[in-house]
């Protein structure tokens with residue numbers, strides 16, 4: 532069983548779905564390729580990107596510093612991450628974290644005969660920081676960095692203005708996002724980021740999230756794989772605003788034995804800590 536599959540989305544744009552659990556994106560510029568996220572670290576990313584884009588330098592960018600998005604960083608010398616997630620970008624995952632990832636994400640793969648013997652998730656040797664307004668020029672394709680603190684303090688989105696693409700990491704999904712983590716910002720800050728992204732609604736055609744699901748619960752509006760319409764941006768901004776303003780209180784949500792709240796939107800939703808509205 533392969534641990535990944537490559538999905539062509541547009542000219543010079545592909546998704547890599549790792550175990551159908553986490554999504555990476557590959558963009559092919561004239562001079563350089565860009566890999567957005569490195570997943571759990573199971574996929575031989577250098578080879579996959581070179582096969583798609585040819586032999587050229589690869590710019591590696593992490594949407595944020597979580598184990599399902601940056602664990603393949605050690606396949607590269609240098610990676611780029613939002614400046615406020617840089618502190619979390621250097622460690623090797625603990626045995627406990629690896630065990631939790633195995634349990635949550637790898638059980639189907641193992642049951643199907645998948646091999647984890649070579650799995651060595653880890654950081655890159657060098658971590659460069661990105662900040663708001665930075666532009667990554669690939670040659671004929673440019674990505675603008677948008678800082679969007681919320682899910683994590685250093686979460687970023689990438690905007691390709693001429694192609695009208697927006698890559699949003701874990702900030703927006705078709706099911707509830709996690710805004711309740713210890714490292715998440717106060718919900719008010721997450722809301723400010725979502726309001727800013729919502730201002731892009733008319734400037735983008737497609738929002739590309741970093742997780743995807745096909746089943747009814749995870750994708751109730753049956754959006755095409757890996758592609759969300761820009762209307763999801765104001766849905767998230769308005770829905771989160773209603774929580775911040777005290778209009779919606781959410782339902783109880785069990786997060787590893789800690790009770791927090793979850794408010795569902797027309798599509799997706801927000802898990803939040805009612806003591807951390809800000």
Ligand SMILES: [Zn+2]
Pocket residue numbers: 595597682701
């Ligand atoms: Zn995350």
Ligand SMILES: [Zn+2]
Pocket residue numbers: 597599600701741742
């Ligand atoms: Zn994630």
